[in-house]
Amino acid sequence: xxxxxxxxxxxxxxxxxxxxxxxxxxxxxxxxxxxxxxxxxxxxxxxxxxxxxxxxxxxxxxxxxxxxxxxxxxxxxxxxxxxxxxxxxxxxxxxxxxxxxxxxxxxxxxxxxxxxxxxxxxxxxxxxxxxxxxxxxxxxxxxxxxxxxxxxxxxxxxxxxxxxxxxxxxxxxxxxxxxxxxxxxxxxxxxxxx
Numbered sequence: 001x002x003x004x005x006x007x008x009x010x011x012x013x014x015x016x017x018x019x020x021x022x023x024x025x026x027x028x029x030x031x032x033x034x035x036x037x038x039x040x041x042x043x044x045x046x047x048x049x050x051x052x053x054x055x056x057x058x059x060x061x062x063x064x065x066x067x068x069x070x071x072x073x074x075x076x077x078x079x080x081x082x083x084x085x086x087x088x089x090x091x092x093x094x095x096x097x098x099x100x101x102x103x104x105x106x107x108x109x110x111x112x113x114x115x116x117x118x119x120x121x122x123x124x125x126x127x128x129x130x131x132x133x134x135x136x137x138x139x140x141x142x143x144x145x146x147x148x149x150x151x152x153x154x155x156x157x158x159x160x161x162x163x164x165x166x167x168x169x170x171x172x173x174x175x176x177x178x179x180x181x182x183x184x185x186x187x188x189x190x191x192x193x194x
Contacts, residue, residue, distance in 0.1 A: 056132040056194035057122075058187055059083075064138055067165050072135075072143070074161065079174065081133060081146075082158060082167035083123050083190055085116045090154035091124055091169055119191045123169060124152045126193070133173060134194075140183045146173035 059081055062071040075081060086102050087094060096117070103113050127133075127148055135144040150172035159166040 054130055054132060055126075055128065056134065057127060058134045058136050058142070058183060058192040058194060060136050060138075060187065060190050061143070062165055062167065065165070068137065071158075071165060071167065072137075074158075075135075076144075076176065078155075078170075078172075079149075079176065080155070080170045080172050081135065082155070082170040083119060084158075084165070084167040084169065085119065085190075086166070087120075088156075088159055088166060088168065091120055091152065115189060119189065120169070122191050122193065123171070127171065132194075134179065134183070136183065136187060139186045139188065142179055142181050142183050144176055145179040146176040148172075149174040 061075060061081070062068050086106055087099060099117070099120075100113060103116060108116070129148055129150065131148045133146050133148055134142045135146065136142050148171055153170055153172075154168055155170045156168050158168045158170070
């Protein structure tokens, strides 16, 4: 099916409600689902196969600090999100021992290294095009909602512009909507699957 032949309405569970992704309005529903409205035949079908499931993620835009607003502005203008964790080359060109050596130099504990590996796995491998992403600040403030629109890529401009807050591991996003609200749980880490 070609995209231009269909209108997609994506609803994603947030707290006890679903949020219509394109309008940001809340509507009461009980399950996460995708409704595809066929504009030619004017009928609605629900897809429940694994391939059509949309995941939702919380990601912290950057650490709270003096560069937060600059990183947020650059991310919004580039229409991208990213992570860093001190890895300053393309993730696909590194091995786990390489990353561990980098993190050992920064005196990371075993638990911190495991969390960083998990974040990279989620960001590079588990996150998919079409997933919903909530851009967050601090422990529980959601600023924007968007849709993931690219696979993982490396952008060293985030290393050059913000050397102490390098976030060169990126994904493009689209359909960015302001979404100022409080998340239902505290987020101490960088990336969470909802």
